[in-house]
Amino acid sequence: MFKLFEKIKQSRIALVEWSKAIFGNSKTKLQVLQAELEDLSLQNNANNAQRISTLKSEINTILHHDDLFWRQRSRSIWLPAGDKNTKFFHQRESQRRRKNHIPGLQDTDGGWYTLDEQIAHVAEQYFKELFTTTNPTDMGSVLYVMDRCVTPHMNNALLQRYTPDEVKWALFQMHPSKSLGPDGNVVSRILPKVLANRLKTILPTIISEAQSAFIPNRLITDNTTVAYELLHRMQNKRNGKVGQMAGEA
Structure with a gap:
């Protein structure tokens, strides 16, 4: 596990250096290009047309990269990057940070802990107690009646x-x-x-076709929808001699 974390750390350092070398300070570069574009536009010289076109292309590229950066930071992968999205991505990133922040945790004795090490310990103890076995006995009689899948x-x-x-x-x-x-x-x-x-x-062989969970394109809430539709059908079928089901209260 330590080797994996070290490799991820080294990859992050390498990517940061690559970003600095390729993109540099995009904000400063954008300001320089915009200033040059404004200056050339004021000159109103036809000989500057090619340079103006190049500047516009470079500015659009920087803005597009900036949108992609904040899109990635905000985790809003469902929204395609485009014009005027940067403000939304900034707000989304701030919202995500506030939502993911854990100010503190309360343990089973009512104590409140705010330090990172204390929060990690409280969370670890909670799940350790939650998933620790109570050492039940005579499980054989229960497992015996279950089909082996x-x-x-x-x-x-x-x-x-x-x-x-x-x-x-x-x-x-x-x-x-x-x-x-x-x-x-x-x-x-x-x-x-x-x-x-x-x-x-192996899931296709151990899960029933009538089961809604763990099946692609199905949801466990589909059961609720089916039950509602059945009740709706029963309540609205008031006429006729041919019944579809019988219910007993």
Whole structure:
């Protein structure tokens, strides 16, 4: 894990240096180009037409890159970058920072903690207690009546060591505008994707066709919609001798 974080850190440093070398200070460069464009426009000289066209193209490129930068920072990947979007992206980024900020956490004893180390400890203890087993007994009688869906062959495939190709595939499934940070978030995203990619190979054989969850293009809320439609049908069918169902209160 340490090696992964170090590689992400070194990649971030390299990308920052690359950005400085290629783009530099875009705000200063934009001001210089706009000043030159204004000066040439005031001269009203036909010989400056080519230079004016070049300046406009460079200014548009800088503005487009600026829009893309703030679009990525704001995580608004659903909105295409374009003119007059920068203000929205600034506001979106500020809103995202406020929303993601955790001022403090309260533990089970009622204590309030605000330091980063304390917040991490409270969160860790909460989930540790939540997912710690209570050591139930006599689980065999419960499992005995359940049909076995996962075969030994499937189980053996799931228990195989993960390969670099699987990790790479999961990483490249992430959105290209999502930046990676050395804070563990990228790891927490890759691991579920790697697990999900393996589970996808056996899910069609262990999930019922009537099940709405874990099925592509279906939602668990579809069950609520179906139940509502059935009740609506029953309430509106007042006439006729041919029934469709029987209900007992």
